[in-house]
Amino acid sequence: xxxxxxxxxxxxxxxxLTWQWxxxxxxxxxxxxxxxxxxxxxxxxxxxxxxxxxxSTDIVNKEMYTFCVGGAQKDSTSxxxxxxxxxGVVRAxxxxxxxxxxxxxxxxxxxxxxxYERPQAGRQRQFHQIGVEMFGIKDAAAxxxxxxxxxxxxxxxxLGNLEVELNSLGCTKCKNDYKNSIKEILKPHxxxxxxxxxxxxxxxxxRILDCKDxxxxxxxxxPEVKEVIMKDYICDECSSHFEQVTNYLDSLxxxxxxxxxxVRGLDYYNRTxxxxxxxxLGSQSAVCGGGRYDGLVEMLGGQPTPAxxxxxxxxxxxxxxxxxxxxxxxxxxxxSNTIEAMKLAQKLRQENKVADxxxxxxxxxxxxxxxxxIAKLAVILGEDEINQGFYSVKNLENGEQIKISTFEExxxx
Ligand code: HAM
Numbered sequence: 509x510x511x512x513x514x515x516x517x518x519x520x521x522x523x524x525l526t527w528q529w530x531x532x533x534x535x536x537x538x539x540x541x542x543x544x545x546x547x548x549x550x551x552x553x554x555x556x557x558x559x560x561x562x563x564s565t566d567i568v569n570k571e572m573y574t575f576c577v578g579g580a581q582k583d584s585t586s587x588x589x590x591x592x593x594x595x596g597v598v599r600a601x602x603x604x605x606x607x608x609x610x611x612x613x614x615x616x617x618x619x620x621x622x623x624y625e626r627p628q629a630g631r632q633r634q635f636h637q638i639g640v641e642m643f644g645i646k647d648a649a650a651x652x653x654x655x656x657x658x659x660x661x662x663x664x665x666x667l668g669n670l671e672v673e674l675n676s677l678g679c680t681k682c683k684n685d686y687k688n689s690i691k692e693i694l695k696p697h698x699x700x701x702x703x704x705x706x707x708x709x710x711x712x713x714x715r716i717l718d719c720k721d722x723x724x725x726x727x728x729x730x731p732e733v734k735e736v737i738m739k740d741y742i743c744d745e746c747s748s749h750f751e752q753v754t755n756y757l758d759s760l761x762x763x764x765x766x767x768x769x770x771v772r773g774l775d776y777y778n779r780t781x782x783x784x785x786x787x788x789l790g791s792q793s794a795v796c797g798g799g800r801y802d803g804l805v806e807m808l809g810g811q812p813t814p815a816x817x818x819x820x821x822x823x824x825x826x827x828x829x830x831x832x833x834x835x836x837x838x839x840x841x842x843x844s845n846t847i848e849a850m851k852l853a854q855k856l857r858q859e860n861k862v863a864d865x866x867x868x869x870x871x872x873x874x875x876x877x878x879x880x881x882i883a884k885l886a887v888i889l890g891e892d893e894i895n896q897g898f899y900s901v902k903n904l905e906n907g908e909q910i911k912i913s914t915f916e917e918x919x920x921x
Contacts, residue, residue: 513633513634514627514633515625515627515631515632515633515634516632516633516634517632517634517823521834522831522832522833522834523826523831525832525833525834526826526829526831526832527822527826528832529665529832530638530665530822530825530826530829531618531638533661533664533665534616534618534638534661536664537657537660537661537664538616538640538657538661539616541614541653541656541657541660542614543614543615543616543640543642543657544614544615544616545615545616545617545618546597546600546615546616546617546641547617547619548590548593548596548597548599548600548617549590549596550589550590550619550620550622551587551588551589551590552587552588552590552595552596552599553585553586553587553588554572554574554586554587554588555586556588556595556596556599556808557572557588557590557591557592557595559807559808560594560595560598560599560776560804560807560808561591561592561594561595561774561775561776562712562774562775562776564708564711564712564715564775565712565715565773565774565775566715566773567591567592567623567773567774568591570624571591571623571624571625572588572589572591572622572623572624573588573589573591573622573624574586574587574588575587575588589622590621590622591621591622591623592621592637592774592819593617593619593621593637593639593641593819594639594641594774594776594801594804594817594819595804595808597615597617597641597817598641598804598805598808598810598815599808601613601641601643601805601810601813602805602808602809602810606643607643607644607805607810607811607813611643611644611645612642612643612644612645612650613642613643613644614640614641614642614643615640615641615642616638616639616640617637617638617639617640617641618636618637618638618639618822619636619637620634620635620636621634621635621636621637622634623635628791628792629789629790629792630789630790630791630792630793630821630823630824630827631792632823635821635822635823636821636822636823637819637820637821637822638661638819638820638822638825639798639817639818639819639820640654640657640658640817640818641815641816641817642654642815642816642817643805643813643814643815644813644814644815645814645816646802646814647752648749648750648752648753648755648756648780649752649756650800650814650816651749651753651756651779651780651800651816652753652756652757652760652762654798654816654817654818655672655753655757655762655764655782655798655818656760656762658672658784658796658798658818658820659672659762659784661820662784662795662796665825665829666829666830667786667795667825667828667829670784670785670786670795671763671764671765671784671785672757672762672763672764672765672782672783672784673764673765673766673767673770673782673783673784673785674753674754674757674764674765674766674767674770674780674781674782675766675767675768675769675770675771675780675781675782676742676746676747676749676750676753676779676780676781677714677742677771677772677777677778677779677781677799678741678742678743678746678778678779679742679743679745679746679778679779680778680803681743682741682742682743682746683714683778685741686714686741687713687714689736689739689741690713690714690716690717690736690737691709691713692736693732693733693736693737694709694713694716694727694733697727697730697733700723700727701716701719701721701723701724701727702719702721702723702724704719704721705719705721705724712775714771715771715773717737717769717771718769718770718771718772718773720791728769737768737769738768746779749779749780750779750780753780764782767783770782770783772797772799776801776803776804776807777799777800777801778800778801778802778803779799779800779802780799780800780816781797781798781799781800782796782797782798782799782818783796783797783798784796784797784820786824786828788827788828789824789827789828792824794821794824795820795821795824795825795828796818796819796820796821797818797819798816798817798818798819799816799817799818800814800815800816801815801816801817802814802815836882836883836884836904837862837863837864837882837883837884838856838861838862838863838883838884838885839853839856839861839862839863839864839883839884839885839886839887840863840864840865840875840878840879840882840883840885840886840887841853841856841863841864841865841866841886841887841889842865842866842872842875842876842879842886842887842888842889843865843866843869843875843888843889843890843894844869844872844890845869845889845894846865846866846867846868846869848889848894849865849866849889850865850867852865852887852889853865855915856918856919859919861919864882864883866878872888872890876902879902879904880904883904884903884904884905885901885902885903885904885921886901886902886904887899887900887901887918888900888901888902888909897913898911898912898913899911899912899913899915899918900912901918901921
């Protein structure tokens, strides 16, 4: 038997109802806030992610599904299954010159993403994200608008009490100052950091702060190290931007806390970064991650354009929301005359009713047994009903059976 690949999952039956419900809510909430849907391809040029997400990140270094198409031909290209969607949306934004439309340009999306990670609860190799990206506004109102969209969506699926964790990475200069200080204070401890952090030390020192390794955590707790980590490195302008974001969130009654260790795993962020977590998710606790990325559009070849967005993991949301139960269908047509049963099911469906019938003309008793499991009403089409033109309708909840003479009456029950 061929099985699904590790870290992938089939979604069907009742699970797909809950998925559908999550998506319907996303569509409502984001479209009410004037985000329009964008669908971008599932694979892109590898270079887009190497440059966009950053070639010092775990995603680009270890987790991409990259392959060459075109074999040994001269024009063979390296393509990658998207590990995230911000880079793809930015590519589309530049390619279609969307910058010409008056800002803000606001998009939402849903779709599968691919990361070659070690599968565990809440971490898959193919997973799905719902996200938004907004372009053109540098003011703190944009950060708050995007966080508000995330919180409103979570409320709509019954997760209104999750707290937003917030931090500011500052601008390029602030980020560099911070990186240098972190490197300096950690230099004497380099030998005791985990192997990943030893690599990060040169390539991406801020990511060290995100390390969950016990020994690394102990080093971060040393008073002289903690002092440097906790110090504010952001300049006055970035500080004031951050304060404005928090003022907006206060006015909107959105609960948040400052997490100075929140640095995010992708390179494109500046200023505001945020995550929304749930302790019920265990070690993979983030449902949502996002932030501002004012330099990415220019870095990928577009005009300088401020931008901010987030993405949520749908599989993680799924474990938190109440599951939707399958409802019984409206009508099941019970008949040994398959053509008449099929014709009646067709007529009912055209009236927007949920109807089914038995395709192999099994015995009446078998058909009724099936109907009582899945339907509210059984419409019995025996020889008498067909010849004399009426319907026998059995209410499968209370067992009552009545005669109905017209189709119009049948659809009103
Ligand atoms: P991210 O933090 O890498 O950010 O992913 C966002 C969310 O996707 C995570 O919080 C998590 O819920 C979910 N997720 C990530 N990896 C996995 C996985 N292997 N299995 C299951 N769920 C996962 C981004 O992707 C950015 N593009 C977000 C963004 C948009 N920033 C600005 N705009």
